[in-house]
Every structure is written in C-alpha cells, then in structure tokens.
Amino acid sequence: MIQSLPYLFLGLLLLAVLGWWVWDAIIHKSTAELLTPRHLVGLRSAGARRDVGDRIFGSQDWDFVLRETPSEIHRMFQRERTVLALAWLRRTRLRTSQVMHAHVAVARKSEDLQIGMELKLALSYLLFLILCNSLVGWVWLRGPVRTRKIVGQTLQWAAQLRRAFEQLMARVDPASCRVVGTNFNHGTVRN
Amino acid sequence: MLTQILWWTANFAEVLLLARSIQGKFVKRYPTFYFYLGSVLIVSLLRFAVFTFRPGSYPAFYWYTQYLAATVGYAVILEIYSQIFKKCRGAVRIANGLLLCILAAVILNIVAGAVSGSAWPPGETMAALERDMRALQSVLLFVIIALLAYYRVPIGRNLIGIVVGYSFYVATSVMSLGFGSLPGFGSRPEWRSVSPVAYLATLSIWCFTLWSYHANPEPGPESKIERDYKFLSEQTKRILSRARSYLKMGGEL
Numbered sequence: 001m002i003q004s005l006p007y008l009f010l011g012l013l014l015l016a017v018l019g020w021w022v023w024d025a026i027i028h029k030s031t032a033e034l035l036t037p038r039h040l041v042g043l044r045s046a047g048a049r050r051d052v053g054d055r056i057f058g059s060q061d062w063d064f065v066l067r068e069t070p071s072e073i074h075r076m077f078q079r080e081r082t083v084l085a086l087a088w089l090r091r092t093r094l095r096t097s098q099v100m101h102a103h104v105a106v107a108r109k110s111e112d113l114q115i116g117m118e119l120k121l122a123l124s125y126l127l128f129l130i131l132c133n134s135l136v137g138w139v140w141l142r143g144p145v146r147t148r149k150i151v152g153q154t155l156q157w158a159a160q161l162r163r164a165f166e167q168l169m170a171r172v173d174p175a176s177c178r179v180v181g182t183n184f185n186h187g188t189v190r191n
Numbered sequence: 192m193l194t195q196i197l198w199w200t201a202n203f204a205e206v207l208l209l210a211r212s213i214q215g216k217f218v219k220r221y222p223t224f225y226f227y228l229g230s231v232l233i234v235s236l237l238r239f240a241v242f243t244f245r246p247g248s249y250p251a252f253y254w255y256t257q258y259l260a261a262t263v264g265y266a267v268i269l270e271i272y273s274q275i276f277k278k279c280r281g282a283v284r285i286a287n288g289l290l291l292c293i294l295a296a297v298i299l300n301i302v303a304g305a306v307s308g309s310a311w312p313p314g315e316t317m318a319a320l321e322r323d324m325r326a327l328q329s330v331l332l333f334v335i336i337a338l339l340a341y342y343r344v345p346i347g348r349n350l351i352g353i354v355v356g357y358s359f360y361v362a363t364s365v366m367s368l369g370f371g372s373l374p375g376f377g378s379r380p381e382w383r384s385v386s387p388v389a390y391l392a393t394l395s396i397w398c399f400t401l402w403s404y405h406a407n408p409e410p411g412p413e414s415k416i417e418r419d420y421k422f423l424s425e426q427t428k429r430i431l432s433r434a435r436s437y438l439k440m441g442g443e444l
Binding site: 103107111114128 | 431
C-alpha cells in the first residue's frame with residue numbers, strides 16, 4: 001500500500017493543478033486586458049475605495065456605537081464590520097495580484113527573461129499572499145476594530161502599492177495614466 | 192459486457208476524431224497527437240484480432256503495445272510543449288530550465304540505481320514500467336500546466352482540449368497503475384474498468400474540443416514595456432517586497 005502512495009499523490013497533484021488551471025482560465029480574463037486603458041479607468045475610483053477602508057477600520061463608528069447603544073448592537077456591529085472588512089481585504093489582495101499578473105503577462109514574452117529573478121519574484125509573491133491571507137484570518141478571528149493598527153499599515157501599503165503601480169503604468173502608457181494620476185488620493189491613514 | 196461497450200465506444204470516438212480532423216483539414220496542425228490517436232486505434236484493433244485468434248499470446252501482446260502507446264505519449268507531450276510555448280519566449284526559457292532539471296533528476300536516479308546495484312528501475316513487470324513512464328509524463332505535464340497557469344499563456348480551444356484530456360488520462364493511469372499493481376486491487380474486476388472509463392472520458396473531452404479547428408490566439412502588438420524586462424522585474428520586485436514589509440510591520444504592532 002505504501003509504495004502506491006507516491007503514484008496516488010502524483011496523480012492527485014496533476015489533477016489539482018489541471019483543475020486550478022481550468023478554473024483560472026475560465027474565471028479570469030486574459031491578463032493582457034490589464035494593460036488596456038479600460039482597466040486603468042477602474043483605478044480612478046481607488047481613492048474612494050481607500051476611504052471606504054479607512055471608514056471600515058476606523059474607530060469613530062465603533063466609539064459612537066460603544067457610547068450610544070446596548071451590547072446587542074455592539075455584537076451586531078462587530079459582525080457586520082467583519083464581513084465588510086474581509087470583503088475589502090480580499091479586494092485589496094486582488095488588486096495586488098493584478099500587479100503580478102501584469103508582470104507575468106509581459107515576462108512570458110520577454111526574450112531576456114532571467115530565471116533566477118522570476119523564481120525570486122514568484123517566491124516573493126507567494127510570501128505576500130501568505131501574509132495577506134494571514135491578515136484576513138486575523139480579522140476574521142478578532143474583528144476589524146481590534147486589528148485597526150495592523151490594517152492601518154495595510155492601508156498605507158496599499159496606497160504605496162497603487163502609487164508604484166501607477167508609476168509602472170505611466171511608463172507603459174503615459175497618456176492614459178495622466179487621468180488616473182489626478183484622481184489618486186494619497187492621504188495619510190488614520191489609526 | 193461493460194468492457195465490450197467501453198471498448199467499441201472508444202474505437203468509434205477515435206474514428207470520429209480522426210475523420211473530423213481529416214475532413215476539417217486540421218490533422219496537419221497537430222500531427223503527433225493524431226498519430227497517437229491513430230496508433231491507439233490500430234493497436235486496439237490488433238489486440239482484438241490477437242484476442243480472437245491467438246488468446247494465449249494476448250497478455251504479452253497487450254503489455255508490449257501498452258508500452259508503445261506510453262512511448263508515443265511522450266511525443267504528444269513534446270507537441271503540446273512546442274505548440275504552447277511557440278510564441279512565449281520568456282516562458283519557454285523557464286520551461287526549458289525546469290524540464291532540464293527533471294531530465295537530470297531522472298538520469299541521476301537511474302545512475303544511482305545502477306551504481307548501488309539496487310533494482311534497475313524498469314521494474315519487475317511491464318505494468319511497473321508503464322506506471323513509471325506515466326509517472327514521469329505526469330511530472331512533465333505538471334510543469335507545463337503550472338507554467339501555463341502562472342504565465343496565463345493564451346491558448347486555443349483545441350490545445351486546451353489536448354492538454355486537459357491527455358493530462359486527465361495520464362493522472363488516472365498513474366493512480367490506477369499504482370493501485371492496480373497491488374495484489375488486493377489488481378484482481379478486482381471493477382478496478383480494471385477504471386482505465387477504460389477514464390480513457391472514454393478523455394475521448395469525450397477531445398470530441399468536444401477538437402470537433403473543429405480553433406487557432407491559438409495571436410499575441411497582440413508588442414508594447415514599449417515588453418522590451419524592458421529588467422525594468423519591469425525590478426519594479427515588480429520592489430512592489431512585492433514593499434508589500435511584504437508593510438504587512439510584517441503591521442503584524443508586529
């Protein structure tokens with residue numbers, strides 16, 4: 001029985017990666033689309049979305065609820081905010097993934113691609129995903145109010161990430177990015 | 192009875208696929224794949240003849256021809272590889288590197304087995320040899336599919352069908368041969384139906400995706416950034432390391 005386990009594992013591994021690829025190919029659109037102005041238009045509302053993040057993780061709503069309402073409402077508020085916070089974090093993760101997808105869409109055609117650099121990037125991205133998912137788990141366990149500081153740092157990071165991505169895109173297509181740049185809000189994050 | 196139905200249905204599907212490819216004039220687009228299909232069909236009919244007229248020679252004939260089909264399968268993988276990465280010069284470099292690593296690992300394994308005097312891998316039986324050949328195929332396909340998914344290489348419906356169908360068949364073959372070689376499983380009649388059922392499922396996938404010709408999507412015009420990989424990779428690296436450090440900082444607060 002034990003000698004068959006590697007073959008079973010190998011078969012399952014191949015089926016798993018096949019399933020992942022088929023799912024990914026059907027669900028996601030071609031990453032080439034990421035480089036088109038249509039997607040850059042979507043970035044225009046990024047400032048507004050960050051403000052939503054500030055509001056979700058900010059303390060003013062919680063302070064008000066704590067002061068003015070009974071304990072039942074506190075629990076309800078925490079529950080609903082957790083759902084909102086998780087949705088927001090997942091969207092933030094998706095946006096970072098888009099940066100990586102834009103990179104691989106270009107790298108796959110690049111003649112001077114460096115294998116070492118690609119492996120480093122892939123590992124770095126994997127590590128980022130692990131950290132980001134840990135944060136999602138942390139919020140899920142403790143709620144958004146108790147993880148304000150951690151998420152505050154994430155908000156700051158998200159803003160910088162967008163800025164870096166914007167610079168990257170400006171090199172690709174300066175005309176489209178000029179519009180995006182004027183709509184970005186790089187305000188500080190309130191903890 | 193079930194085995195007979197599966198056998199005739201599979202033959203019919205193979206004839207149908209070959210006829211469609213000749214009628215649609217796309218047999219030349221995937222010559223190795225259709226050679227594989229044709230050889231499997233011929234082998235299947237030859238097996239039927241041997242089973243009918245010389246039943247005593249059937250087991251040996253079965254395993255030798257099975258070994259042949261697995262060998263031609265490597266040519267199918269080579270065709271998949273060359274068709275998929277034809278226009279992806281970056282991804283092909285990574286694929287070459289990884290496949291060379293696999294080749295080196297296999298050669299090292301064989302040499303180590305020969306030097307240590309332990310069992311020479313081409314096993315005690317033909318079934319074990321086929322199982323090992325399929326296992327290596329599954330590793331190669333794993334690398335190709337992982338790169339396809341990671342680099343999101345755009346490919347057409349025909350190639351998707353070939354990759355999905357063949358990978359599914361190889362994965363089920365590896366598992367069924369692994370378990371089938373065990374004393375408790377090999378003798379069970381229901382276990383012997385696993386491989387024909389999996390092959391029929393594979394043929395269904397191929398019939399669905401290879402009914403007509405679908406060209407691979409052409410890559411769009413090269414943008415300015417595509418000529419500057421170094422700049423791009425440095426930017427992405429910086430973005431990722433910054434993202435990670437911020438998350439780490441957050442975790443420590």
